[in-house]
Amino acid sequence: MSTAPPRIGMDRFVDAQWMELAACVVRGERDLKDLHAQLAADIPGLQVQRKAVGILNRMWFPADTVGRSLAMEAAMLVRHSKPGTRTAAFEAVAIGAYPYFREVVENVGRLLRLQETCSAGEVHRRMFELHGKRTTIDQATSYAFKTMVSWGMIQRQAGRRLCHAAPLQLTPEAKRLLDLAANRSRHSVTPLQVTDPLLFAFKKG
Template identity: 50%
Template sequence: MDRFISAEWMDIAAEAVRGEVSMAELEARLQLDISAASVRVKTRGILSRMWLSSSAAQIGVAMEAASIIRREGDAAKPAAYCSVAIAAYPYFAEVRETVGRLLRTHETCTAGEIHRRMFERHGKRSTIDQATSYTFKTMLSWGLLTRSADGRFLLPTDLTLSRDGFALINQAASIYRQSPQELASGEPLLTGFRRSWV
């Protein structure tokens, strides 16, 4: 994911998957929000990879994500959007895991700390720098992170996870990890989510 993806665009894409609007409505919104044609093309491609993949496993995640949002409302969006991104973009999942580990250990972290860990893993390249920045900016838009007054990243206090949301993240993680093993409760991909069931 080398572009910022707003929650509003994800909302429209999910509606399109459910057949409530056409993809033309998403295109119209992108034209309104993004003036540069090349950026618009890349953004559309990222959204298509998440929501309209040719992979049966990924399209299964997208269909279930769209359905969960219809059933459970806005509270389901962070888990749903996180799931389609994890299934489609391994780099998004890696950044999510890195942020999860840092916040679980220290409760706050900085953009610099996230960048350093991704550079250690992938090398200090401008593409890594940009992709990392776009990923945590996207996570902020989706409600997976918040920022303090001094710019440090924090976990939101209102992230709930239903049984179906947990199953969906598991499904996405299986694609990312190429393993069907269920996520344990302390997994970094789940950091910040509180289960809504006992």
């Protein structure tokens, strides 16, 4: 019996500026049409624009009560504008909505915990092992890398290698939000430990 391919969902690059603007909409400080106008200005092609809108909607404007609560808390944290808090809020809404993105972050985190750098190919191979070697998996993983760079989680080096960005401070409020998002994604109730790969970009603050 065959199984359906995994729903990747977050299979496009998501710029930090779009995330900040979406958080402003959640807080009621900007209108949704402002976000759509920004995406139209930044993204050539109506189909790709619609895909980006769908991704942002799933993260920041979910239909369920728990998701809406998490998004509002994340939006309030983004307002503080500290790089670590902002990145934690972005990661929280992303992993809460998209298990595939969580898996990419986990694999990057594990590799960078063990070594100073890792190759993009190492992460791709791990994602292929989980979901099969398909073009959509390859593309989604590459877009996840680009997104993580924009959010300040990693940097790119020559030879398609990935490395740590500058360590980000993790406040208690941001850690609590990541705990909630990780538990939602993993169907768990356990707070993230300091060694958890989802926290690889942060230092305890």
